[in-house]
Amino acid sequence: MADLLIRRANILQLRDECARILADYDIAICGNRISAIEATGTIDPASARTVLDAAGQLAMPGFINTHAHVPMALWRGMGEDVNLDSWFNDYIWQLEANLEPEDVYWGMQLGLLEMIEAGITAVSDHYWHMEYAARAVEQAGTRALLSQAMFGANGLGQIEESAAFAQHWNGAAGGRIRTILGPHAPYTCDDDFLRASAQKARDIGSGIHIHVAETREQTQASLRRRGKTPIEVLNDCGVFEAPTILAHALGATPGDLEILADLQTPTGIAHCPKTYAKLAMGFNNLVELRALGIAVGLGTDGAVSNNTLDLWEAMRLTAMGQKQLTGDAENLTIPQALTIATQESARVYGQAEDLGDLSVGKLADIILVDLGGTHHFPLNSVTASLVYNTRAGDVRSVICDGAPIMLEREHLTLDKDEIFANILPRMERLRRRESADKIQTYNP
Amino acid sequence: MADLLIRRANILQLRDECARILADYDIAICGNRISAIEATGTIDPASARTVLDAAGQLAMPGFINTHAHVPMALWRGMGEDVNLDSWFNDYIWQLEANLEPEDVYWGMQLGLLEMIEAGITAVSDHYWHMEYAARAVEQAGTRALLSQAMFGANGLGQIEESAAFAQHWNGAAGGRIRTILGPHAPYTCDDDFLRASAQKARDIGSGIHIHVAETREQTQASLRRRGKTPIEVLNDCGVFEAPTILAHALGATPGDLEILADLQTPTGIAHCPKTYAKLAMGFNNLVELRALGIAVGLGTDGAVSNNTLDLWEAMRLTAMGQKQLTGDAENLTIPQALTIATQESARVYGQAEDLGDLSVGKLADIILVDLGGTHHFPLNSVTASLVYNTRAGDVRSVICDGAPIMLEREHLTLDKDEIFANILPRMERLRRRESADKIQTYNP
Numbered sequence: 001m002a003d004l005l006i007r008r009a010n011i012l013q014l015r016d017e018c019a020r021i022l023a024d025y026d027i028a029i030c031g032n033r034i035s036a037i038e039a040t041g042t043i044d045p046a047s048a049r050t051v052l053d054a055a056g057q058l059a060m061p062g063f064i065n066t067h068a069h070v071p072m073a074l075w076r077g078m079g080e081d082v083n084l085d086s087w088f089n090d091y092i093w094q095l096e097a098n099l100e101p102e103d104v105y106w107g108m109q110l111g112l113l114e115m116i117e118a119g120i121t122a123v124s125d126h127y128w129h130m131e132y133a134a135r136a137v138e139q140a141g142t143r144a145l146l147s148q149a150m151f152g153a154n155g156l157g158q159i160e161e162s163a164a165f166a167q168h169w170n171g172a173a174g175g176r177i178r179t180i181l182g183p184h185a186p187y188t189c190d191d192d193f194l195r196a197s198a199q200k201a202r203d204i205g206s207g208i209h210i211h212v213a214e215t216r217e218q219t220q221a222s223l224r225r226r227g228k229t230p231i232e233v234l235n236d237c238g239v240f241e242a243p244t245i246l247a248h249a250l251g252a253t254p255g256d257l258e259i260l261a262d263l264q265t266p267t268g269i270a271h272c273p274k275t276y277a278k279l280a281m282g283f284n285n286l287v288e289l290r291a292l293g294i295a296v297g298l299g300t301d302g303a304v305s306n307n308t309l310d311l312w313e314a315m316r317l318t319a320m321g322q323k324q325l326t327g328d329a330e331n332l333t334i335p336q337a338l339t340i341a342t343q344e345s346a347r348v349y350g351q352a353e354d355l356g357d358l359s360v361g362k363l364a365d366i367i368l369v370d371l372g373g374t375h376h377f378p379l380n381s382v383t384a385s386l387v388y389n390t391r392a393g394d395v396r397s398v399i400c401d402g403a404p405i406m407l408e409r410e411h412l413t414l415d416k417d418e419i420f421a422n423i424l425p426r427m428e429r430l431r432r433r434e435s436a437d438k439i440q441t442y443n444p
Numbered sequence: 445m446a447d448l449l450i451r452r453a454n455i456l457q458l459r460d461e462c463a464r465i466l467a468d469y470d471i472a473i474c475g476n477r478i479s480a481i482e483a484t485g486t487i488d489p490a491s492a493r494t495v496l497d498a499a500g501q502l503a504m505p506g507f508i509n510t511h512a513h514v515p516m517a518l519w520r521g522m523g524e525d526v527n528l529d530s531w532f533n534d535y536i537w538q539l540e541a542n543l544e545p546e547d548v549y550w551g552m553q554l555g556l557l558e559m560i561e562a563g564i565t566a567v568s569d570h571y572w573h574m575e576y577a578a579r580a581v582e583q584a585g586t587r588a589l590l591s592q593a594m595f596g597a598n599g600l601g602q603i604e605e606s607a608a609f610a611q612h613w614n615g616a617a618g619g620r621i622r623t624i625l626g627p628h629a630p631y632t633c634d635d636d637f638l639r640a641s642a643q644k645a646r647d648i649g650s651g652i653h654i655h656v657a658e659t660r661e662q663t664q665a666s667l668r669r670r671g672k673t674p675i676e677v678l679n680d681c682g683v684f685e686a687p688t689i690l691a692h693a694l695g696a697t698p699g700d701l702e703i704l705a706d707l708q709t710p711t712g713i714a715h716c717p718k719t720y721a722k723l724a725m726g727f728n729n730l731v732e733l734r735a736l737g738i739a740v741g742l743g744t745d746g747a748v749s750n751n752t753l754d755l756w757e758a759m760r761l762t763a764m765g766q767k768q769l770t771g772d773a774e775n776l777t778i779p780q781a782l783t784i785a786t787q788e789s790a791r792v793y794g795q796a797e798d799l800g801d802l803s804v805g806k807l808a809d810i811i812l813v814d815l816g817g818t819h820h821f822p823l824n825s826v827t828a829s830l831v832y833n834t835r836a837g838d839v840r841s842v843i844c845d846g847a848p849i850m851l852e853r854e855h856l857t858l859d860k861d862e863i864f865a866n867i868l869p870r871m872e873r874l875r876r877r878e879s880a881d882k883i884q885t886y887n888p
Contacts, residue, residue, distance in 0.1 A: 062790060081773060083665040083773045114818045283768070308833050319722075320721035327724050
């Protein structure tokens with residue numbers, strides 16, 4: 001007896017970086033897992049508690065956002081046309097001085113609303129006041145890997161607080177919420193702080209989500225100040241002895257990549273191409289990283305740099321960016337882009353066994369996409385359309401952990417009007433910028 | 445007495461690369477031109493034949509696509525993950541051997557349908573069987589600058605045919621259709637052919653729309669074979685003595701840019717960043733081009749390289765691409781991106797006096813955009829949202845030459861079902877690829 005039967009869908013499956021489409025198939029879900037995938041006609045619809053007709057729609061795994069600061073959606077459009085130092089010092093770290101815990105609750109709901117509309121079912125989020133973010137995730141019905149941000153300057157005591165948050169919330173919401181520790185970056189955390197964070201992560205069986213080598217300049221600065229690259233710093237502080245998500249790593253040296261390639265613990269890089277382009281940070285060479293076996297997933301970063309929380313856009317920019325970077329259009333093919341967006345992102349997220357693939361036994365995080373729009377016609381290649389033509393607005397329905405959370409673009413878990421109404425009165429305060437109130441200074 | 449009154453819109457205006465928003469304004473249209481723009485309340489709605497309530501919507505000029513091969517939308521998704529030589533020789537020029545005149549009529553309608561949905565009201569289109577394209581434009585109610593493609597190998601007789609097409613259709617559809625001559629490129633047209641085309645353009649008071657220096661390799665090849673850059677070839681053949689649209693010019697040398705900067709006749713470059721990224725062609729440095737006063741407009745190229753006909757995407761990729769290329773996020777700002785998408789594209793299109801700006805006396809090509817979606821909220825910056833957040837699906841209504849052609853996403857001029865039904869049976873034939881049938885060989 002299936003709890004939910006998705007009928008007559010076309011299913012995207014990726015095997016060894018080859019894509020195939022199972023046309024006119026049913027997906028049966030029991031509890032929160034996929035229990036059967038069969039050609040339509042095989043499973044009796046009367047045997048399912050709920051039937052969802054997806055005729056002509058494309059079913060694929062929900063997107064996994066491997067690096068974000070979701071509540072920053074509150075400030076989208078507010079740090080434009082500036083380089084990274086000004087972006088931090090004149091915008092972000094002034095704006096964040098205004099942040100109150102309840103802002104995180106509503107900002108997180110806003111970002112989750114946008115992500116659900118774009119077919120993102122899981123997010124690795126790194127931010128402040130994360131118990132408020134966790135409450136928003138509980139309500140949204142999505143999946144999240146939450147890390148409480150920490151600056152070294154705020155003292156070692158934070159590590160205990162973060163660990164308490166992590167231990168309290170890990171496995172919450174029926175397992176949809178997982179946690180991880182979030183020291184901000186080597187340039188905002190000294191070696192002692194990083195070492196203590198890494199030790200705590202090991203002690204509580206957690207991992208680390210950290211910004212590292214965001215630019216080549218940061219690597220140069222680290223070499224001058226510490227005599228080591230940022231990735232060497234993390235390695236020497238024991239960070240990589242726990243599972244780690246590295247945000248960006250654009251400034252990784254060939255030696256750094258060797259370190260990452262040799263690691264035994266799961267480690268992955270979150271790649272956020274829209275933010276990189278907007279802030280003129282360059283691109284990582286994913287062809288090289290992937291040849292070394294390093295996991296690379298897609299991320300949106302926060303919406304103050306990325307403006308949107310949309311992994312269709314990130315997937316497209318990833319493919320196009322690598323072609324441009326390497327000067328070879330045969331690089332980062334359509335099946336590779338789809339693999340990065342699904343299975344590889346699940347690997348970076350730390351749930352490769354359960355997510356990023358529609359097959360029997362996996363968790364049922366499924367999105368249904370309408371490829372019937374003019375911008376897809378004629379549908380000469382479903383996979384090309386997914387990478388280069390699909391817009392967030394083409395996502396019709398979203399299922400997470402076996403439960404529908406958006407059906408035919410109607411939200412079932414979050415209330416857009418309520419979210420907007422709660423955010424608007426906060427914005428006058430949240431938009432203030434006072435240099436004196438900056439929470440941190442960017443000077444790597 | 446206004447024929448159409450658009451009420452309560454927020455109007456985007458650009459002056460000297462600064463953007464402003466006129467909040468809660470009305471636009472009155474008499475015939476095909478804007479007759480008044482006033483704060484809402486000033487113009488009596490009873491004085492207008494038709495009133496369109498645009499409360500809360502953003503009014504801006506319709507996008508102008510300065511370089512396309514619209515009917516190629518028929519083959520979208522069919523030339524993926526290959527470099528330019530294979531793209532031409534293994535895909536495009538084999539596929540185009542299948543093309544029948546009536547395919548152009550339906551392919552053009554398909555592309556116009558997609559462009560209307562994305563807010564594009566004018567297109568400079570370069571393709572085959574253009575009388576069929578012209579008939580589709582007549583029906584769509586949009587604006588077009590049409591050029592019949594010519595390969596030198598097909599003989600000088602084509603020039604007379606193209607000129608006859610140009611003279612017959614120039615000014616048609618109440619002036620919505622203009623024409624121009626379309627020699628394909630210096631690498632497919634010899635000097636005699638280019639010289640004769642240029643002479644004919646001058647003789648009939650027309651201009652030239654041509655591909656040139658699409659890559660740096662083409663420039664190198666031209667220097668080897670002809671001892672001149674492709675742009676020097678065009679200059680020496682007299683092409684620039686008539687108004688010219690240059691597609692791409694990515695391989696322009698500093699000397700070429702001097703030639704272009706010194707021209708007295710209107711010349712502009714069509715910039716198609718999605719195609720460039722997908723085909724790993726590099727990017728032009730628009731900061732340099734613009735500093736020299738060279739006009740740069742946005743283009744989609746054909747959908748076999750670009751996959752979509754969407755200038756929101758092109759505008760965004762233009763801004764992000766220049767930041768990445770120059771390593772400076774202060775380059776290609778939001779107001780500059782909007783200026784390129786509107787006024788500068790109108791200049792490349794050859795109608796700077798009439799298009800690309802909403803002010804009294806201009807032609808009424810207006811789009812209404814809904815910025816109320818989750819992906820725009822909170823709307824901290826309208827202009828940032830237009831460049832970095834807006835999707836084609838946010839366009840609600842489109843007015844061209846004073847007449848509504850899409851209202852609240854309902855098409856008033858084209859029939860999507862009819863277009864799809866007419867294209868589907870053609871696709872089996874159109875998708876065939878036979879190397880022996882290639883219409884041309886890419887070997888610059």
